[in-house]
Amino acid sequence: MTETTTLTERQAPAEPEPAGDPFDRDDLPAPPGATGALLRSLLAGHRARVAIAALVLLVKEGAVQAGPLLVAYAIDRGVPAFRAGDHGPVVAVALGYLLCASLSGLLQYVFVRGAARINQDVLLDLRGRIFRHAQVLSVDFHERYTSGRLISRSTTDVESLRELLSEGLQELIGVLLSFVSIAAVLLWLDPGIGAVAVASFVPLYLLVGLYRRRAGAVYAERSTAIAGVIVKFAETMNGIRPVRAFRREEINDAEFAALNHRHERSNGDALLEMARYVVGSRLVANTAVAGMCLWGAHRVASDSLQLGVLAAAVLYMRRLYDPIDRLGMFLNSYESAAASLTKIAGLLAQEPGVPETAAPRPLPDRSGSKGREVVFEGVRFAYRTGGEVLPTMDLTIPAGQTVAVVGATGAGKSTLAKLLARFYDPTDGAVRLDGVDLRDLSTPELRRGVVMVTQEAFLFSGTVAENIAIGRPDASRAEIEEAARAIGAHEFISALPDGYDTDVRKRGGRISAGQRQLVAFARALLADPAVLILDEATSSLDVPGEQAVQRAMDTVLAGRTAVVIAHRLSTVEVADRVLVMESGRVVEDGTPSALVTGEGHYAGLHRAWRESLVG
């Protein structure tokens, strides 16, 4: 961003509503059913593997349950046979036990690995979706959403789903298996008691519903709260110098404590909801058991039930309710994951402001010239909130021309640049590159055509060479160094501890703002675009640095179309043409030498600038 970016411009197209802003509440709307749809689509490719994993688990449970049967067989058949000198049954028991033990271990191994594979594939998919989608969303979106929230979505929220997937499947299958099989056994033993057992599912069902509603709200709050913590944390770490210099530590501690406390509360609330569920469900279960016993005992007394049946039923009753805790754990992970997925779905539901075309058109061959013609054809730009920034503008920049754009803050210079770089699309009209609408270009084609260098020279972690290579990832080391040389950055890069392989670490803490701008230029040189936009890209350079940039534009970038926005008129003077903008309109248009002699804005700016140079 530059000086020229005004308040109205910054009111992002996402239509801010100050009080109930979904961004501030961290509550982007997801279409109804989006959460479920997201979960289904994540699992869609894995149905067969989920089924196999479930089957493995079933067989394993079978092998485990065979133990008691083998004990019974050993005592009933093995002992008498052994006494009779027949060792066969005992050997059979030994082998059977060996088999069951090995099988259950093996299947356990297979299940854990298989489930992890499904789990990790789903998470990989989800992380990728979040990241790719975020990359497509506009700059404006990110300014409002903040890096902290995106971090929260792709770490802590993904983590919630991981918990559900890693334990959920096993829990759910176990729970269903126990409920169904034991309820069936009870019904078979005695329809009356079985019916009571099944009836007890009704209050349990209601309890589960209540728990889900309450836990869902708590987890949504928790997800928002941790995102708030992360946003504050990230902001502090990224601004650690001013934090220190202005002694913000204690105030920050207090602000962080409030956010942290909000998370602590919702976290505790979630655990308490779980505790309530456990108490409630256990109460229902234990009351049902006591009731069934009482009723069964009375029926035995009136001879309508056999004692043996009651004895068996009583043992099964207890086991019927064993899995309700595990059900609780499952619901717990499920609600936590659902809350997180809702947040993720809200992010994924955001429409990219400048969508990439489905049917891209190629640019015509650069015929002779290295630059391309730029045409603004009836371009009007207004934010969705209504603030018009550019009234209708027609402008043609012939291929190879260097155009300087000057004007006061808010004149619309940056908007012009952003429209040309397609950070935004015009509200009306079209921006054309050699006759092709920018909206019809694929991203790679667009970036071969137009590259923008801004004032903020951000360095990604990695080496200096890698940072320059962002301009052209397939560039060789020689090409990278050539670009750095051309811009006069080679000297300082070579002086770094590992030269071009120096890791810039955290946003280049050791590389000065001026040096970063040089690296950003080297990037642009390497990208070798047909149209280069410089939006206040030389602000932190000293005079020699600025001259190096000019030399590079005269030599390496000679013949390119260039749009230069600069406050330093030294850059402007060498332009072929100057546009003076005011309130979104071009008010002066001519060569620098023609404009400087007049009495217009440019002449005034130029005088002020000359004065600032003399000392």
Added chain:
Amino acid sequence: MPEKPVAPEPPGPDAPDAAGTPAAPDRSTVRVLLRLWPYVRPVRGRLFTAAVVAIVASCLSLVIPLVLKWMVDGPVADRDPGGVWLGALYLLLLGVTEAVLFGYRRWLVARPLSGVEARMRADLYGRLQRLPIAFHDRWASGQLLSRGTTDLMLVRMFLAFPLTFLLVNGVTILAGYVLLLAQDWSLGLVLLTPVVPLVIVCSLFEGRYGVVARRAQDQVGDLTTVVEESVLGIRIVKGFGRHRSQARAFRDLSGQLRGTELAKARLLAMIWAVITVVPELAIGAALVLGTIQVADGNLSAGTLVAFLSTALALRWPVESIGFLLAMSQEAATATERYFEVMDADEEPDTPAGTGAASDGPDGVRFEGVSFRYPDAPEGSPPVLDGVDLHIRPGETLALVGGTGSGKTTLTALVPRLHEASGGRILLDGEDIARMERGRLRSLVSVAFEEPTLFSASVGENVLMGTDGTAGEPELRRALGVAQADGFVDRLPEGSGTQVGEQGLSLSGGQRQRLALARAVVGRPRFLVLDDPLSALDVHTEARVEAALREVLRETTALVVAHRPSTVMLADRVALLSEGRITAVGTHQELLRTSEEYAWLMSGEGKDER
């Protein structure tokens, strides 16, 4: 970086040189986890009670089947209606008690455990705010963030489950073994045989799992960094159309994480299988031996059944040890990561008592100041090498030097964001190394090269530069100096408008003016401005300069300058070259006498470096 987004060394944290990260061959899980004690201590009572409750509840769960059995064998069989009612009542009572105890255990730990997590996070945050800037230069913030979020969640989960259930299961298994040995000591010994191999396998597993768990946590940190940078550098990503290669880089990294997680799962699967199979084999052996003993008449069938059902009841407590150990191991590596940051040295405290008492104003003196980054490679030249400079009281001195000559570094030494490695800096005769940092920083006000605004209102952002006593008039004055009053008043809520990461984004020039207002609002004795006008247009710059001159008259200031227009603010200029001040004088003097200065200011005279 699109191609290789993180430091390539695969294991180890992002900054292996920081905070003595051990490759940890002798890491003891228990010793690491014991470091949590100071945080657990305040809630130890509740945690302990919860463990006891858990044990009691487990015992109750064992008693309920016995009551059921008693009911069926006794009153029901005897057709004794009174006994039936009594039995049902007991059942109900036990059931209610059990339910309440289960809930009570969870209730006991719910708030305390989230409290432990929150306290650890607050301490981490507080610590990070006070660690030297050099520490932050080395550590990617994603690594710090992952320590404060996912790692602490692992610690909380450890305190909630494995800690309690390792204890509960341990007690259960011990009690079970006592019962088994009491029932039949020879068969009991058979069941004891797998203990030794299991302990060995478990300890092997722990070591290997710890390494992989650690790698996974580090990779999550790297992933966090990539996500953060993808947002902070979104304009570059978009400007160069690199979102696909960014996404590819992210995919590679998350692919690595997936690989590590699968390696974890493989280990977990293995240990779980071993823990399932080995005891089961022992039970099988006991069954066969027991059957033979029963056949030989040395053992009653009833005893064998009782023995085996006890053994089978121990199956879950034993099996669960696998994942409980895995969770503990993950918590241990998370704890280790946490304390790597907590163990880093804070900025050393300044010994109490101020430096030599100041005899009136003397301005700022640099005496033989040298500086090299603590992590600079051996033998590399220092950034600053014997800087001698005197800024007289009330004077404004411009600091000029080539790109990367150390100007910003020099300014960072004044508020002690970095500590000089040699020499000393005196403010009004007082050595800053002996001053308490808070006091020093209240005397020195800084406007940084990169104007960072915090998520707060415009007014709050500016008034950060004061001791909290300043109000609206000071705010207006400072905004006026920085020529920021005009645009601030046009903001939707004026100076109450929220800005910063969570507010309205302002342009570079607007932010720079607010940063300048922040630096001057408190009328500091000493002012450090790092290229404060770079993003301003010519007209605004001229107006700011005029207003700033008034402020500079009352204060001693060091101004980093890249251009003649900024130099004009200063009374004198110092030229920084190759780590030293090579010339001091007025702009005109230096233009005449210093070739380098003339070159820096006009780009002429020193053909092509």
